[in-house]
Amino acid sequence: MESRIKRIYEMCEHDKPDIVVLANATDPMLDKTFFYATGLGNSGVFEGSYIFCFPDGKVEMITSILEEESAKKGNFPVHTFMTQDERKEKIAGYLKGVDSIGINAKELVHSQYMLLKELAPHAEFIDMSKAVRDARVVKDEAEIETTRIACRIASEAAEEIIPFIKPGIKESDIAAELVYLMQKKGANGPSFDSIVAFQENSAEPHYRAGDRVLKDGEFVLMDFGALYNRYVSDITRTYFMGQPNEKQKKIYNTVLESQLASLDMIKDGVKGADVHNTAAEIINATEFKGRFTHGLGHSIGLSVHDGSGLSPAVDITLKEGMLFTVEPGIYIPGFGGVRIEDDVVVKKNGVEVLTTASKELITI
Numbered sequence: 001m002e003s004r005i006k007r008i009y010e011m012c013e014h015d016k017p018d019i020v021v022l023a024n025a026t027d028p029m030l031d032k033t034f035f036y037a038t039g040l041g042n043s044g045v046f047e048g049s050y051i052f053c054f055p056d057g058k059v060e061m062i063t064s065i066l067e068e069e070s071a072k073k074g075n076f077p078v079h080t081f082m083t084q085d086e087r088k089e090k091i092a093g094y095l096k097g098v099d100s101i102g103i104n105a106k107e108l109v110h111s112q113y114m115l116l117k118e119l120a121p122h123a124e125f126i127d128m129s130k131a132v133r134d135a136r137v138v139k140d141e142a143e144i145e146t147t148r149i150a151c152r153i154a155s156e157a158a159e160e161i162i163p164f165i166k167p168g169i170k171e172s173d174i175a176a177e178l179v180y181l182m183q184k185k186g187a188n189g190p191s192f193d194s195i196v197a198f199q200e201n202s203a204e205p206h207y208r209a210g211d212r213v214l215k216d217g218e219f220v221l222m223d224f225g226a227l228y229n230r231y232v233s234d235i236t237r238t239y240f241m242g243q244p245n246e247k248q249k250k251i252y253n254t255v256l257e258s259q260l261a262s263l264d265m266i267k268d269g270v271k272g273a274d275v276h277n278t279a280a281e282i283i284n285a286t287e288f289k290g291r292f293t294h295g296l297g298h299s300i301g302l303s304v305h306d307g308s309g310l311s312p313a314v315d316i317t318l319k320e321g322m323l324f325t326v327e328p329g330i331y332i333p334g335f336g337g338v339r340i341e342d343d344v345v346v347k348k349n350g351v352e353v354l355t356t357a358s359k360e361l362i363t364i
């Protein structure tokens with residue numbers, strides 16, 4: 001993955017380090033950039049493994065012998081260890097004579113940092129976490145193609161779940177079925193714990209899924225995604241069990257209008273905050289003023305929250321190849337909420353929506 005490593009170096013605003021060291025601790029404390037730089041797909045966990053990245057784009061790995069076969073799927077030198085002493089010795093070999101070491105300070109655990117310092121006491125340490133984030137936020141073709149598959153799997157599940165939804169089922173039943181549908185379609189797993197929220201629970205944006213039983217006339221909000229070759233999708237659809245009342249319909253149509261307007265304005269060169277503000281103004285012009293309580297979207301990639309966002313709090317100008325969620329919502333505590341979420345690729349003159357499940361008001 002020469003081009004990706006070169007990108008990380010290019011994004012570094014500091015003097016370029018001689019070497020960038022990325023290290024995994026124990027799952028889930030794995031640095032996603034380790035997989036960005038190696039391009040390794042679905043197999044392997046790589047706990048306790050290190051990669052060493054060089055300014056010419058080359059990469060080498062130190063990993064436990066148990067991961068050797070998985071590591072060899074990447075096209076780069078792999079060195080294995082059997083014991084902790086052997087690992088330490090091999091890391092020391094890479095750091096010998098090195099003046100500056102780049103690290104991903106946001107992901108490197110403290111004990112591994114201390115080990116690097118012990119092995120290279122005179123080296124300068126340079127925090128590459130901003131460079132890593134800036135490199136990863138614009139995706140290459142392979143990343144977009146993998147995400148396209150993750151999005152297709154989630155979109156199909158969003159449509160195929162419909163016949164399963166009926167009065168009497170629990171939120172957790174739907175959550176389980178969504179994961180089953182996605183894995184049958186080739187997902188490696190869910191990209192996060194699915195949110196399935198009926199009526200009043202849907203007013204809580206980060207609800208999970210519980211034993212609440214579905215009744216006629218209720219919102220069914222589902223926020224979930226597929227993990228495919230380490231890349232994620234993230235989709236939300238809100239359906240109705242039976243016929244919605246006027247208030248439910250109005251909430252739904254306001255969110256949809258806000259979502260379509262924000263999709264319409266996304267293209268290369270637009271400010272992320274402006275897209276959020278457009279979505280928020282549409283909601284704030286209605287009786288639901290102030291009930292859109294989060295940012296419009298977040299970047300996705302190897303992580304569900306991949307470092308950037310469409311929000312007044314994030315200063316970013318959109319560029320071709322960025323991947324974002326677009327997910328306005330309205331939440332009325334004690335009553336319920338609606339969110340509609342798609343994943344999109346920013347294009348030169350517009351947007352490609354990767355999650356294609358219908359957003360028409362769906363009644364079951």
Ligand SMILES: [Mn+2]
Pocket residue numbers: 234298325327341
């Ligand atoms: Mn999301």
